[in-house]
Amino acid sequence: MTKTTISKTPLTGAVNRRRFLQVSGTGLVTMGAMGLPGMGSAQADPYGTFTWISPRGTLEVLDDYPYWIGKKMGYFDGLDTKMEPGPSDGTATVKFVAVGQADMGFPSPGVFSFAIENGMNLKSVFHMGALDTFSLAFRKGEGLKDLKDIEGKTILLGSAAWQAIVDPMLAAQGVDVSKVNYVEAGWPTWGTALASGQGDAALGWEGLRAEWIATGLDFEYWLGVQNSKLPANTFVVRASDLEDPDRVDFLKKYLRGWAMGLEFAYQNPRAAVEAVFEEFPTFAKNTGAELGVASILQQGNVFRGNMEAREGWGWHDMESWQTFFDLIAEMGQISKPVDAEAVLTNELIGPANDFDHAKVKADADAYELSEEMKAIDIESVRATMFDAAVK
Structure with a gap:
């Protein structure tokens, strides 16, 4: 079974327009009862x-x-x-x-x-x-050239919603996504979690690779920009x-x-x-x-x-x-x-x-x-x- 942790940190602090967005059981988003000034x-x-x-x-x-x-x-x-x-x-x-x-x-x-x-x-x-920006980051020496080898392993995500990014990327490479585990490690800490030994890989993307190096996160990557035909x-x-x-x-x-x-x-x-x-x-x-x-x-x-x-x-x-x-x-x-x-x-x-x-x-x-x-x-x-x- 594919599993993703979905615990969330509730919004805190001053009331603002973001607080009144509610998600129904089907994923539809609606306005909360208080409404917002100026709507309509x-x-x-x-x-x-x-x-x-x-x-x-x-x-x-x-x-x-x-x-x-x-x-x-x-x-x-x-x-x-x-x-x-x-x-x-x-x-x-x-x-x-x-x-x-x-x-x-x-x-x-x-x-x-x-x-x-x-x-x-x-x-x-x-x-x-225009090209697939997404990648999988691995600790040095642990990278996979063939993504089929990711089956049975754990991928760290910044948000549970990112599973919708990774599943198609893996499936396009012949991976049985039902055999992949996902853990929501949180934004912006999912890369740090990989570096500290949690999980086997983490979702990354072009541009972020360089920014991670700036924070001391030096990984190796399976790069979608080189290997994927998805948008x-x-x-x-x-x-x-x-x-x-x-x-x-x-x-x-x-x-x-x-x-x-x-x-x-x-x-x-x-x-x-x-x-x-x-x-x-x-x-x-x-x-x-x-x-x-x-x-x-x-x-x-x-x-x-x-x-x-x-x-x-x-x-x-x-x-x-x-x-x-x-x-x-x-x-x-x-x-x-x-x-x-x-x-x-x-x-x-x-x-x-x-x-x-x-x-x-x-x-x-x-x-x-x-x-x-x-x-x-x-x-x-x-x-x-x-x-x-x-x-």
């Missing part, structure tokens, strides 16, 4: 303040670098936007969007499938993770928003800001690191320039994918997604088949990529780096990007 009221513009919510319970990471560099360079063109860390519950990023407490979430395909299965009428509008995290909104012309126009401009940030960082990764470090100085101090650059190079590789086969930043490969949905239907992770084209759309990709690429490159080339960042040899860092892969 008219807005002066399509969204008021447009809120993007993280899937990981924190913003102090390098994962969201396109937003921070886009914000710094003015690529969001005066749009009223904000980022929220959200709770560490792995499904919060879809639940909050579904009930209108956020406007865009960034779920993994597994968590997105959870939303679809539980009747949350969401749609993916911008596919960030990774994507941007989702309420499907109803795509029926509102004003909201569609807003989303086009908003996603253009992200696409410009992605293009800028592709041209000058070190500048993108500095934009994040300026936003989070403590994180910068704890991570350092070289590992920051390593993290962004790892993630940029995932976000870009094979751009020659894509129609711009954020483009969905429907075939890859259909393969994922068919796999999880076969596994029983969802109860009925999903048509990828019914829950994903490329209609905003053309407008999102309709920007002056030459100007963005000029902006990136002209960016004045700090002396510390100038000293980082990009190509040397790039050359070591996969050194931690299981040999």
Whole structure:
């Protein structure tokens, strides 16, 4: 039997909008009895303040670098936007969007499938993770090249919801997932738990690998980016928003800001690191320039994918997604088949990529780096990007 611990730490502290989200027995999220001010009221513009919510319970990471560099360079063109860390519950990023407490979430395909299965009428509008970002971390010398050998072993997760990420990744490699044990070791301590001898492996992802090294967690990895054909995290909104012309126009401009940030960082990764470090100085101090650059190079590789086969930043490969949905239907992770084209759309990709690429490159080339960042040899860092892969 597959087993996952599901104990949770209750929310504490001041009352805020997150406290009144309730999950029914079927997984549907509803508002608590007290309600929230402003829900359902008219807005002066399509969204008021447009809120993007993280899937990981924190913003102090390098994962969201396109937003921070886009914000710094003015690529969001005066749009009223904000980022929220959200709770560490792995499904919060879809639940909050579904009930209108956020406007865009960034779920993994597994968590997105959870939303679809539980009747949350969401749609993916911008596919960030063109390659599979997910990996399994192992203590040095204990890594597995063939994931079938993970059967009978224990995988540590930061959130129980992450099982929906790992099961398809394993099944695609021929693993009988009923023979794998899962333990929720908590955010942000699941990596530390692996290092201390608990479990046999832990879920990881590109970018996090470098950030873990910065905290003394040095593992070896089975890398999805090298071995998996499954898609990774994507941007989702309420499907109803795509029926509102004003909201569609807003989303086009908003996603253009992200696409410009992605293009800028592709041209000058070190500048993108500095934009994040300026936003989070403590994180910068704890991570350092070289590992920051390593993290962004790892993630940029995932976000870009094979751009020659894509129609711009954020483009969905429907075939890859259909393969994922068919796999999880076969596994029983969802109860009925999903048509990828019914829950994903490329209609905003053309407008999102309709920007002056030459100007963005000029902006990136002209960016004045700090002396510390100038000293980082990009190509040397790039050359070591996969050194931690299981040999």
